[in-house]
Each structure stands twice: as structure tokens, then as C-alpha cells.
Amino acid sequence: MAEAVFHPPRRKRRVFESYEAPFPVDVGGKDFRLCQAEIINNNVIVRNPEDIDQLYNKGYFGKGILSRSRPVFSISDPLLVAKWRGIDTNMPIITSQKYQRRVQWAKSVLQEQGLDDCSITKILENYTKPQGLPFSRGDGADQTGDSCPRGGPNPADAEVSRKSAGTEGAQSAEGHNEGSQEEAALDPGSGSRHQEQDNSREMAEGSCHRDLCGCEVKQSPEQRAWEGLDSRECAPEYVLVQEEEEGSSCPEDDSTHAEENLVKKEVLVCRKNPFRIFEYLQLSLEEAFFLVYALGCLCIYYGEEPLSIVKLWEVFSEVKPDFKTTYMAYHYFRGKGWVPKVGLKYGTDLLLYRKGPPFYHASYSVIAELVDDNFEGSLRRPLSWMSLSGLNRTTANASKELMLCYLIRPSDMTAEEMSTPECMKRIKVQELIVTRWVSSRERSEQDEF
Structure with missing residues (x-):
């Protein structure tokens, strides 16, 4: 039998992080975490x-x-983040099509729970209405981070405008494997369907819903496994949705050319994510x-x-x-x-x-x-x-x-x-x-x- 020839490991050309530790334990035992x-x-x-x-x-x-x-999964569209890089926020920025897909998912969940179409429409309209933006613009105020006001938002602050160069506004396409990856993760990440059904009425009253806004049902004291869950999972997720509005760029022109002069105005609207998925x-x-x-x-x-x-x-x-x-x-x-x-x-x-x-x-x-x-x-x-x-x-x-x-x-x-x-x-x-x-x-x- 020939002797083995050992080759050194091949280091990757690009390394984007630093090495911390070989094991998640502290040698001294001071910062031990279970x-x-x-x-x-x-x-x-x-x-x-x-x-x-x-x-x-x-x-x-x-x-x-x-x-x-x-x-590192995020619903935020990288192309939209680069496009709106002047906006001082850490909220996800998504397209209107992606947001509507989540609305349809939330609608399907409510239909499975036996709610009628009229109630579902009212629930989703109330939950997905525009919210106040959680950052200030031009007033020197500090950014408030991930928090978003739960009370009545100011409609004037609900949109951030940006004009597009033409009617074909640049909107990024969603990743080719995004939908399949997200749908495959619903079962291990969402928990029991019975817990979702027990909390369906809470969303109709304006409170968090386990499946529609991504919050976790409060566990009993004996369920010690989830005592350390981050409080972020108990709050709704706010996203910036890129939407389009039509407006006349040349109001002085005659009405015969009005339709030709209409340009699409892109805006970011702050809304609640109706179907939040945790990784x-x-x-x-x-x-x-x-x-x-x-x-x-x-x-x-x-x-x-x-x-x-x-x-x-x-x-x-x-x-x-x-x-x-x-x-x-x-x-x-x-x-x-x-x-x-x-x-x-x-x-x-x-x-x-x-x-x-x-x-x-x-x-x-x-x-x-x-x-x-x-x-x-x-x-x-x-x-x-x-x-x-x-x-x-x-x-x-x-x-x-x-x-x-x-x-x-x-x-x-x-x-x-x-x-x-x-x-x-x-x-x-x-x-x-x-x-x-x-x-x-x-x-x-x-x-x-």
C-alpha cells in the first residue's frame, strides 16, 4: 500500500469575514450560553x-x-436597495408584485380558517393600509430604527417620492428560486396550524396575528425552550413597497396630448407585511x-x-x-x-x-x-x-x-x-x-x- 500524499487545504480567494472561534463555548466559562x-x-x-x-x-x-x-435571508430586493440608497432606513424594500403575493398568501390562510370573503377583505385592507415612515426626512431628527408607530400615522409622511426617467420605471425581478425557498420553509418555521387558527380573530381587531404578521404566540411558562425568543418576533414587520402613481408632467399642454405626457411617479409606501416568514x-x-x-x-x-x-x-x-x-x-x-x-x-x-x-x-x-x-x-x-x-x-x-x-x-x-x-x-x-x-x-x- 502506497503512502498517502497530503495536500494543504485550498484557501478561498475572497474571504468576507473574520474567524471567531472553533466552538460556541468560552474557555474561561465566564460567558457560557446554553x-x-x-x-x-x-x-x-x-x-x-x-x-x-x-x-x-x-x-x-x-x-x-x-x-x-x-x-442571511431577507425579502428586501438588492436592486431596489441600490436604487433607493439615499433613503435612510433599514426596512426591507420590495416591489408591489412581491407584496401582493404575500397578501394572497395571507388571504389563503384566512380562507382555510373559514372566514368569508367580506371579512377577509376588511381584515387585509385594515392591516395593509399605509403607515407612517419610521424615519425623518430633512428635519435633522434621529432615525428610530425598526420601530414604526402603531397609532394613526401621518398620511403626508406615508410616501417618499421619486420621479422616474420614463414610463418603463426600473423594477427588479424577483429571484428565480425565492418563491420555492420561502414556501418550503413555512412548515418548520410557522409552528402548529392550530395555533394559527386560534389567533385569527386577533388580527381582525388590529392585534398581531401569528401567521399574517409573523409574531409568535405567547408560550406558557413551562415552555422554557422559547423563553429567550427575541421580542422582534412579537411585533409586525414593516416594509417599504415601491408603487407607481400617474401624474401629468406638462399641465400647460392641451388635453389632446395629456395622455402622452403622463409619466409614472415612483413612491415608497410603508406597509405592514401581511405574511412574515422567519429564517x-x-x-x-x-x-x-x-x-x-x-x-x-x-x-x-x-x-x-x-x-x-x-x-x-x-x-x-x-x-x-x-x-x-x-x-x-x-x-x-x-x-x-x-x-x-x-x-x-x-x-x-x-x-x-x-x-x-x-x-x-x-x-x-x-x-x-x-x-x-x-x-x-x-x-x-x-x-x-x-x-x-x-x-x-x-x-x-x-x-x-x-x-x-x-x-x-x-x-x-x-x-x-x-x-x-x-x-x-x-x-x-x-x-x-x-x-x-x-x-x-x-x-x-x-x-x-
């Missing part, structure tokens, strides 16, 4: 914004349910168990009940039959300083990053197998020479190396021992890097000698 998560539809979800920042910024655990990695952090089962078992900085709830380490080991093994194998490999590589991520994209179990995905490309694609002392056992994915060669070539084309991680358990280890995470103390690990032998390269190297 994060909270919940199991929803066999997924581990973190909802508290402060916990999300803690877990992702320190160790790059999880991914945003609406983002590729870091949870949460989704942890893989291996990441969640590592935070609970190895670091002790996460508490996972199922409903109102916090789950113990042994219970999580049992539940995760039922949800994912090969969880024990993949977690042992995850725990091993995390302990060596790597940042493992799901390797499904390349047909493997794990991808290994140095420091984290923002800084380096993945160095290895890992396949984990649990075997006995004689390297025998029921393999999770038996590989033929053809499939192994194809997998290795796929990995090599992505500038990575294929690694087989064998988790060796003693022959005398019983199933009862495997029922708790303490079994990992007797597990040995052997790494095997797979490389493709190229005959022409071998001949050229021999000719040099």
Missing part, C-alpha cells in the same frame, strides 16, 4: 436569533433554512448531538420536554438508522479541528473543511463504515470497483480527496453497549485515502530515474 433548539418534523431547529449567531459564528454549525449556509437555523442530527453531548451548550426540546443525552441517542438512531456510524465519524473529525458538513452533494457522508466553509474549500469527502476487528460487518453502502472509481473521480474533479473512515468496534461489544454514546470510548478509527493510479504517470516517473 442555546435551545426544538425537534420539528425530525429536524432540529434553532429559533432564537442570539442562539443562531452564537452557533453559526462560532463553529459554523447548521445552515439557514432559506439560505445556502449562513442565515431559522437547521442543525443536522450529528451537529445537534455534538453540541449537546460533547460541548454541553445546547438543550433540545420535543414539545415542552427537554431530552436527555441517552434519549437523543435513541431518537436520532430511530430517525436515521446509520446515525451512530455517521456521528462517530463526525465526533472524531470535529475533535481534530475539522468542520464537517453534509457530503450529500458529492455522494459521501461528510465534507471536511479547515476552519469553516467561508475560508477554505473542502479537503476531503468522507465515507464512514462501522466494522469489527477483522474489518467485516454489514456495510452501509457496499462499493464495487466501478462505483468506487466513479465516486473517486467525482471527488477528484471537485479538487477533493476521497477518504474511507473505518470505525472499528471490538468483537465483544454488545448491542446494549451501543445503545449509549459511551460506546465511543472503545471505538478505534482508521483513515484510508483513496487515490487513482494512473499508469502513464507511473511510467513517466520511472523514465525520469
